[in-house]
Amino acid sequence: xxxxxxxxxxxxxxxxxxxxxxxxxxxxxxxxxxxxxxxxxxxxxxxxxxxxxxxxxxxxxxxxxxxxxxxxxxxxxxxxxxxxxxxxxxxxxxxxxxxxxxxxxxxxxxxxxxxxxxxxxxxxxxxxxxxxxxxxxx
Numbered sequence: 001x002x003x004x005x006x007x008x009x010x011x012x013x014x015x016x017x018x019x020x021x022x023x024x025x026x027x028x029x030x031x032x033x034x035x036x037x038x039x040x041x042x043x044x045x046x047x048x049x050x051x052x053x054x055x056x057x058x059x060x061x062x063x064x065x066x067x068x069x070x071x072x073x074x075x076x077x078x079x080x081x082x083x084x085x086x087x088x089x090x091x092x093x094x095x096x097x098x099x100x101x102x103x104x105x106x107x108x109x110x111x112x113x114x115x116x117x118x119x120x121x122x123x124x125x126x127x128x129x130x131x132x133x134x135x136x137x138x
Contacts, residue, residue, distance in 0.1 A: 061131035
């Protein structure tokens with residue numbers, strides 16, 4: 001009888017551990033968000049290359065403006081940093097995201113050989129579209 005109680009107790013503990021583990025693990029967001037995030041970054045990159053303030057502002061969420069981010073600030077952050085006064089691309093991108101918040105760690109490159117300056121871009125998803133909330137040089 002004692003052996004049966006130990007077995008039952010072990011089984012109950014195992015079931016409780018599995019229930020806690022299952023409840024605590026958040027499902028990973030779908031991988032189809034990565035192309036959407038990349039699309040937003042590509043549009044931002046092209047707008048920066050073109051120095052198109054309206055296009056940059058269209059990619060910013062309203063809270064970004066409240067935090068002091070604007071096309072003017074982003075362009076001022078990007079262009080003075082580069083020795084040649086050019087913007088080539090965002091390099092060395094790594095993506096982290098949940099259902100509706102994302103972060104891209106990357107670099108701002110002046111040309112294809114530039115190692116770049118570290119940058120962290122925070123994104124927020126509204127509907128099916130990702131928008132820039134923060135654009136922080138590191």
